Amino acid sequence: MSNLHTDRSEVCDILRDSDIWLDNGNVDMFKVSNALNNLLKIGNFDGFEHMITLLKNTKMAEKIKFRLTRAESQRDSILHLIKIADKATDIERIILKPYDTKKSEVGFIGDIFNQAQGLYFRNNSSSQFSSFDDDFYNYKHEDKNTLREKGFAKVLSDRSQERFRIVDNARVHTFNHNFYAVSDENGFYDSSNAARLAKLSHVNYISVNKTPEKYIEKAIFLPIDHACNNYYHALSECFGGLKFISELPSDIPIVYTEDRFDVLDFIASRLCIDRNRFISIKTLSNAVIEKALQLYPCNFTWDKNTYLFFKQISYPQTIPSKIYISRSKSSRGPSNELEVENEMRNLGFDIVYAEDLTFAQQVLSFSNASIVVSPHGAGLANILFMQKGSALVEIFNRDYIQPDFYLRSRHNDMKYQCTIQSDSFFNIDDLKEAIARCGI
Structure with a gap:
C-alpha cells in the first residue's frame, strides 16, 4: 500500500475488494451508488443493509453521506410501493428481466x-x-480540491x-x-x-x-x-x-x-x-x-x-440581459436573500422568480440571458436555451456540490464559475467575485 493517504487503507477487507475506488485509492461516489443500486435491483435487501452499515462505520462516511442517504431513501421508496401494490386487486406482481447487451x-x-x-x-x-484546471485555476486550493473530489475534473x-x-x-x-x-x-x-x-x-x-x-x-x-x-x-x-x-x-x-x-x-x-x-x-x-x-x-x-436541438425551441437573443434566480419565495432561500437581491440589482441584474414564470417565459428569459446567477437546482436545465459563450454562476450549499451543470455547460462553450455558500446565508462579496471572474 502506498504511503500516501487513501480512503481504501481505512476500510475492512469486504469494502477494500469492492468496485468503489478511484485509481488513487480514494472512494468514487458514483461507484458507491452503483454498488448499492445493484443490490437493490436484484432484491438483495439484506446485502444492501450490510453494505450500508459497513460504509457508515468508515472514516470516509461523511464524504459520501449524501450518496448513502439517497440510497437508503431509494430502498425505502421501493419497499413502500411494493407493499402498497401487493394489496391492489387490479394488478399483479411480475419480475421483469434485463435485455442482453447486444x-x-x-x-x-x-x-x-x-x-x-x-x-x-x-x-x-x-x-x-x-478544462478543469483552466476554469478553476484561481480558486482556493481547498475549494479546488473539493470540486475535483466532487467530479468536476471528469474527462x-x-x-x-x-x-x-x-x-x-x-x-x-x-x-x-x-x-x-x-x-x-x-x-x-x-x-x-x-x-x-x-x-x-x-x-x-x-x-x-x-x-x-x-x-x-x-x-x-x-x-x-x-x-x-x-x-x-x-x-x-x-x-x-x-x-x-x-x-x-x-x-x-x-x-x-x-x-x-x-x-x-x-x-x-x-x-x-x-x-x-x-x-x-x-x-x-x-x-x-x-x-x-x-x-x-x-x-x-x-x-x-x-444544445443544437433546444436552440430550435429557444428564441434569438434580442436584448442581452443579466438574471439572478431568487429563492425568496422558497423555503430553501438564504436568510439574507433580500439583501442579495438588492446587490444584484445594483450590478444590473434582473431578479427572476422562476416559480412565477410560464415555460414560455422561462425559455425567453434564458434565451436572452448573457449571464445567469442561480442556486443549484433542476431549473438550471434552462441553460439549454442560453447562447453559446454565455455565463453561469452556480451557487452551492457546501453539503451538496454537484458537477452536473458545469460538465453540461462545457458543450455550449459557456463561462462557468461557482461559489460555495452556507445554505442559510450568502456571502455577497464571494458572489460578486464569482460574477467578476466571468468577465461579463
Missing part, C-alpha cells in the same frame, strides 16, 4: 420500424471541453452515442409514475430507459386483465424520464427525445410520460408537431403496441447536439 449500428432511422426487435445505436462525434468523451430500441408486442407498466417501464411480451425490459424505481428494481406490476383492451400498430416512445416530477428530467430527458422526430414518419403516435410543467404545447408548437399525435403513457396500461420504438435520453452530461 446492439447493432444504424445510420438512417427513418425506416427503423422495419427492423427486428433489438437495440440499435449510432455514434456522433463531439467536441471535448474538459468528457469526444463521442456521444444515440440509442433506439424496437420492441415487438410491447406492454406498458404504469401502476406508479416511479415504476414506468416498457417491456416486450416475454417480460424483458431496459432498466436504463425506465422511471426512477424501475431502474432500481426488477419488480413491477401489470394489469390482471390478460386480454388487452387496445391494440396499437406503431408508437414512438419518448424517453421515460428518470423522475417526471423533476423539471430537469422532464425537459432534458423525456422531451429532449423529440430531437429525433423530424427523422421519423409523421403519422405515428408519440407517447410521453408526464407533462407536469406544461411544456408540451409550447414545444409542439415551436417544432410544428401536431399536438394530437401525443398520447400519455398512463392511458396504455391495457394496451399492446405491436411495434414500439423506444427513444433514449441524451447523455447525462449532454453534448453539442443536445
